[in-house]
């Protein structure tokens with residue numbers, strides 16, 4: 485596989501951009517990332533003309549794949565040709581807001597912003613402003629973008645910034661707990677209950693190998709936040725309009741958060757974020773309330789048109805059947821391959837998300853016959869249950885170096901583009917085909 489052009493481009497990039505990239509994770513590929521020239525259906529073609537089946541899909545936004553259907557193309561092109569943006573409202577913002585309010589159970593009002601990071605930043609400020617409290621409970625291994633309140637590691641007794649440039653005094657207002665651990669949350673509420681503005685969690689950990697919640701976990705979070713007058717915020721930047729179809733993951737789990745953050749799919753491939761929730765809370769954003777929130781590009785007409793037409797297309801076509809069906813085939817196929825070739829590994833994911841976590845050899849089950857057939861559901865009757873990854877610590881203990889240094893390159897050599905490391909999630913799009921799935925399973929068979 486020739487990669488001369490990508491190497492030359494990366495060389496130029498290193499001279500003018502830190503690490504040669506505009507988002508840190510892109511440089512995780514060694515010795516250098518391939519540069520994409522264009523997309524086609526479920527594939528990307530790199531700067532040297534190599535073609536890959538693409539399961540990264542821009543890290544989540546591309547529900548429809550790289551070839552946008554005609555109405556989506558037309559919507560985007562019309563808005564772009566009318567003039568980029570105005571600094572005064574446009575109809576398409578109202579159309580997309582109405583669409584989301586109609587489909588997502590907990591959302592009565594919504595504010596659009598420009599990234600998932602901006603959405604979670606604003607949601608945290610809103611929760612603090614609304615409750616008059618300071619502290620935020622987050623899950624270890626959860627990701628909420630590049631923002632001060634959530635770039636925090638350690639545990640609730642010893643939180644510390646996970647990045648340079650964040651004061652320790654900021655980090656002290658963030659309380660990280662392990663996902664799927666009710667006792668840890670109880671302990672935090674016993675100690676800080678009166679000062680907890682919100683629990684902020686992804687419904688499914690999607691940036692740390694894909695970890696599914698144990699049965700009852702979200703119901704528990706709903707109850708304990710209610711008891712203490714704290715808000716429950718679901719970060720659905722990944723799961724929104726991907727898990728649970730147009731109702732999002734909250735409809736799949738039947739749990740209603742106070743606030744939801746969106747990003748990725750809701751902008752149809754353009755920069756976007758949003759904060760939705762109960763009207764009474766959302767109204768606290770300026771100008772109706774006193775929690776400051778603003779943005780030059782917020783509600784950008786091209787983004788709004790791309791998001792609206794994408795979601796309308798999904799509502800009117802077999803998009804979720806297609807992507808979830810292929811997701812199911814991938815996870816079932818991977819479960820069989822793993823049982824044969826790497827029985828200590830765990831297949832995870834749901835709907836159109838999938839991953840194989842390289843869990844280590846351990847006191848594994850004798851037989852995998854009764855395991856979850858299409859991705860780990862934390863089912864206590866599954867023979868794999870005791871050693872399936874339930875939180876960030878479990879995923880971190882997997883063979884992450886083998887994943888990144890050995891396995892990823894073997895998949896690339898076979899023309900399959902997987903996410904840059906063990907932690908990022910992989911996605912199926914409407915542009916993918918059954919042949920893409922079969923080709924990918926064959927590649928896994930050789931690489932695992």
Ligand SMILES: *Cc1c(COP(=O)(O)O)cnc(C)c1O
Pocket residue numbers: 598599600601602604627628629630686690691719720721722747748756757
């Ligand atoms: C991607 C992501 C974010 C950050 O969104 P950006 O648009 O990259 O700022 C926040 N939360 C979750 C769950 C994400 O997956």
